Structures are given as C-alpha cells and as structure tokens.
Amino acid sequence: MAKLILEIQDLHKYFGKLEVLKGINLKVYEKDVICLIGPSGAGKSTLLRCINRLEEPTRGKVIFDGVDITDRKVNLNKIRSEIGMVFQHFNLFPHMTALQNCTLGLIKVRKMRKEEAEKKAMEVLERVGLAQKAHAKPRELSGGQQQRVAIARALAMEPKLMLFDEPTSALDPELIGEVLAVMLDLAARGMTMIVVTHEMGFARRAATRVCMLDHGLILEEGPPEKIFNSPEHERTKEFLSKIL
Amino acid sequence: MNQIIENFFNFEALARSQKLLLIGLETTLRLIGLAVLLAMGFGLFLAVLRHANRRWLNPLIIAYVDVVRACPIIVLLMLIYYALPFIGIRLPAFWAGILALSLNGGAFYSEIFRGGIEAIPRGQTEAARSLGLTYMQTMRIVILPQAIRIILPPLTTNTLELIKASAVASTVALPDLLRQALQAQSLTLNATPLVAVLMLYLLILLPLVQLVTFFERRVKNSG
Numbered sequence: 001m002a003k004l005i006l007e008i009q010d011l012h013k014y015f016g017k018l019e020v021l022k023g024i025n026l027k028v029y030e031k032d033v034i035c036l037i038g039p040s041g042a043g044k045s046t047l048l049r050c051i052n053r054l055e056e057p058t059r060g061k062v063i064f065d066g067v068d069i070t071d072r073k074v075n076l077n078k079i080r081s082e083i084g085m086v087f088q089h090f091n092l093f094p095h096m097t098a099l100q101n102c103t104l105g106l107i108k109v110r111k112m113r114k115e116e117a118e119k120k121a122m123e124v125l126e127r128v129g130l131a132q133k134a135h136a137k138p139r140e141l142s143g144g145q146q147q148r149v150a151i152a153r154a155l156a157m158e159p160k161l162m163l164f165d166e167p168t169s170a171l172d173p174e175l176i177g178e179v180l181a182v183m184l185d186l187a188a189r190g191m192t193m194i195v196v197t198h199e200m201g202f203a204r205r206a207a208t209r210v211c212m213l214d215h216g217l218i219l220e221e222g223p224p225e226k227i228f229n230s231p232e233h234e235r236t237k238e239f240l241s242k243i244l
Numbered sequence: 245m246n247q248i249i250e251n252f253f254n255f256e257a258l259a260r261s262q263k264l265l266l267i268g269l270e271t272t273l274r275l276i277g278l279a280v281l282l283a284m285g286f287g288l289f290l291a292v293l294r295h296a297n298r299r300w301l302n303p304l305i306i307a308y309v310d311v312v313r314a315c316p317i318i319v320l321l322m323l324i325y326y327a328l329p330f331i332g333i334r335l336p337a338f339w340a341g342i343l344a345l346s347l348n349g350g351a352f353y354s355e356i357f358r359g360g361i362e363a364i365p366r367g368q369t370e371a372a373r374s375l376g377l378t379y380m381q382t383m384r385i386v387i388l389p390q391a392i393r394i395i396l397p398p399l400t401t402n403t404l405e406l407i408k409a410s411a412v413a414s415t416v417a418l419p420d421l422l423r424q425a426l427q428a429q430s431l432t433l434n435a436t437p438l439v440a441v442l443m444l445y446l447l448i449l450l451p452l453v454q455l456v457t458f459f460e461r462r463v464k465n466s467g
Contacts, residue, residue, distance in 0.1 A: 052374055054370050054373065054374065077373075077376045077377070077378055078376065079376075080373065080374055080375065080376045081375060081376025082376075083374070084374075085370075085371075085374040087367055087370065087371060089365075089367055091365075091367035091368060091370060091371035092371070093368065093371070093372075093386055094390065095389050095390055095393075104372075104375065104377075104385065105375035105376060105377070108377055108381055108385065109375060109376040109377060150371075153371075153375070154374075154375075157375065157376070
C-alpha cells in the first residue's frame with residue numbers, strides 16, 4: 001500500500017452563516033493525482049485552500065504527513081513550505097525575476113545559500129522549459145510562461161504535495177497546452193497532486209482519482225474512466241453533459 | 245523700489261544675522277530629519293500592525309489615527325509643551341517638537357502606507373505565505389517593495405507638509421529657522437532675515453515638489 005500523505009476528516013467550512021464545505025472526507029496517497037471537479041460554488045477551491053490553511057477550516061481535521069494542521073500548535077510555515085501551491089492568476093512576484101521568484105522560498109524559508117538556491121531554481125526552471133527566461137520579469141512573459149514559472153517556484157521547494165487551483169482558467173486557449181504538458185510531466189514523475197480543474201482531458205489522462213463536488217460535499221469519487229463513462233449520480237451526469 | 249531692496253534684500257542686515265540664521269538652519273534640519281524618520285517609521289509600524297488585523301487592536305489604531313489627523317499640529321504641540329508639565333512630564337522644546345511632528349506625521353503616513361499595502365492584490369500575500377514565508381517576511385520582501393512604488397507621490401507630498409509644519413516649533417521657543425529669523429529681524433530692524441528664511445525653505449522644498457511631479461509622472465506611465 002502506498003504511503004498516506006493527506007487525510008481530510010469531516011471538514012466543514014463556513015463563510016459567516018454560509019456552509020461552503022459540509023463534511024469532506026478524502027484520503028490522498030503518495031503519487032496520487034486527485035482531480036476535483038464540479039460546478040462553480042461547489043467548494044472545490046475552498047477545499048484546496050483549507051489544506052494549507054489559506055482558509056481556516058471551521059471544523060474537522062486535515063492531517064498532512066501525519067500532522068494535524070488544524071492544530072493551533074503546529075508550525076504552519078514549515079508545513080506550508082512542504083505543500084506547493086499554484087494559483088489561477090499565477091501570483092508571481094512582479095518585482096522579481098523568474099529566478100528570484102524561485103529562490104525566495106529556498107533562501108528565506110529553507111535558509112539555503114544564494115548560489116545553492118540559484119542552482120536549484122535553474123534546475124526547476126529547466127524542467128518547465130524556461131531556463132532561458134530565468135532573468136525575465138513576470139510582465140515580460142506570456143500567461144502560459146508565467147504559470148510555468150509559478151509551477152517552478154512551487155517545485156523548487158521539493159514539496160510532498162502540490163495543490164493546483166484552476167491553473168489554466170485564466171489562460172488564453174492556445175497557452176493552456178504548455179501548462180498542462182508540464183503538469184502531465186509532473187504526474188508522470190510521481191508527484192502527488194490535487195488539482196481543481198475544468199480540463200476534463202487532463203483529468204482523464206493524469207488523474208488516479210476524480211472527485212465530483214457539489215454543494216460542499218464529495219458526491220462521488222473514483223477512477224476517471226468510471227466517473228466520466230458511468231457516473232452514478234444524476235448531478236454528475238448533468239454536470240459532465242454541460243461541459244464535455 | 246529702493247525701499248524694497250533696503251528692507252527685504254539688505255546685505256548688511258543679512259551679514260549681521262548670518263550667525264543666528266545658521267543656528268536656525270541647523271536646528272531646523274535636525275528637527276525635520278529626525279521627525280520625518282520617526283514619523284515614517286511610526287506610520288509604517290501602525291499600517292503593518294493594522295493590516296495584521298488583530299481584532300482588539302484595530303479600533304484603537306483607527307481611533308488614534310482619526311483623532312490625531314483632526315488635531316491641529318500647533319494644538320498638539322502646545323498640549324505636549326505646556327500641558328504635560330502639569331503631570332510632571334517636562335520635555336525640552338526640541339523633543340516636544342519631535343514628538344508632536346512624529347505623532348501627527350505618523351498618523352498621516354500610516355494612512356498612506358495602508359493605502360499602498362491594500363492596493364497590492366491578495367494573491368501576492370497568499371503566494372508568499374504558501375511558500376512558508378512569515379507575515380513579516382511577506383510584508384518586507386513581497387508587499388512593501390511593491391506598495392512603496394505606488395505611494396511615492398503621496399509619501400513625498402506628506403513629507404513636504406511635515407517639513408513645512410516643523411516651523412510651528414518656533415512657537416515653543418525652539419531656535420529654529422523661523423524663530424532665529426524673527427530674532428534677527430528685531431536685532432537688525434530689517435525684514436531681510438525673514439526673506440532669507442523663505443529662500444532657505446524654498447531651497448529645501450522646491451526639489452521635493454519637483455520630485456513629487458517626477459514620481460507622479462512615473463506612476464502614470466508605468467500604470
């Protein structure tokens with residue numbers, strides 16, 4: 001049996017009186033690629049953001065690598081440095097070069113020496129195919145390139161888990177492919193990933209499991225063939241028929 | 245015409261008041277240098293503290309900033325210099341001036357810094373925190389460098405205002421430029437020292453005014 005990386009137990013999240021997550025249970029094993037799908041407002045992004053506590057869970061447990069991160073006493077910054085996150089709008093630091101974006105965490109969080117950090121950063125930029133853009137500022141890069149740098153920035157920390165929050169939703173259609181290619185490569189190399197996405201082609205190819213969320217609950221989960229070819233729930237069928 | 249030159253641009257009077265004016269200039273430069281530094285630091289501190297969003301602290305900061313901004317700086321100075329001694333706190337004129345200018349300037353600066361910090365998209369903070377950076381690291385390395393670029397024009401304008409306001413210190417007998425000039429005037433029975441003070445202020449402040457225009461143009465072009 002593969003190693004359990006993340007376990008979410010009965011996770012609830014309220015925004016004021018609105019219950020956005022209504023008791024999520026999920027287990028993620030090493031090398032899993034979990035795709036979270038579902039209509040907007042289902043709670044996919046909120047679920048993802050509860051995993052590194054960008055949102056505070058209201059109730060329930062999130063156990064990452066054996067540690068309950070909802071515990072007040074945990075070293076949250078250390079845990080966050082082990083969970084990579086890629087955002088819909090890239091969120092690169094605009095006043096830093098691609099290389100500096102990638103070395104920041106290594107130098108400030110991991111206390112790595114500058115030369116060592118730069119070597120590591122060049123490696124990951126190479127992996128996303130952007131070593132030649134190392135000294136470019138984000139505004140000099142296309143959206144697809146920016147998102148690849150953002151992936152490199154997360155990768156540089158050698159995370160045990162990577163979270164992707166609709167990584168291609170803000171991209172022009174012709175730029176989506178290059179980002180998905182990088183993500184497929186990551187999956188093939190055995191990176192454990194949780195991906196909120198509307199790219200069903202990616203989910204089919206890369207996911208080990210697909211979770212369908214609706215109204216704050218996981219309606220059904222299973223291997224992509226099952227979810228896409230013979231979904232059990234009416235809501236899943238309806239959702240898939242709208243977007244496929 | 246002769247009367248104007250005789251009374252406003254009298255070299256003899258200027259020469260006689262030179263020493264007084266130089267002392268004044270030195271005092272004023274020390275006063276504004278320290279006050280601007282402290283006010284800016286205090287303002288930044290308030291803004292960062294407020295942004296950290298501690299529930300019990302924020303109302304206090306907001307109340308402070310609002311009250312001080314509504315209080316004329318000369319009243320604040322009089323309170324510090326003439327009222328505090330009643331409860332045993334007696335500050336020299338220089339430090340009373342520094343305190344009044346820092347308290348007042350800090351309140352205005354803090355609003356400017358806050359505006360800059362809030363103008364930076366939330367995603368920047370989230371990206372930095374998700375890497376494992378602390379709140380203070382995120383502020384220092386990611387947010388403030390971006391925020392300061394945006395707020396350079398109001399920051400400089402506020403500094404200009406603070407420097408001009410420093411002349412109130414003359415009202416508590418601090419030998420600053422204005423005070424010394426008034427004294428030189430009564431000594432020489434001539435208005436030239438006052439004109440000289442105006443010239444010195446313009447010498448200090450006109451470059452700053454130009455700087456504001458330069459920053460404004462740059463922000464406009466890059467935005």
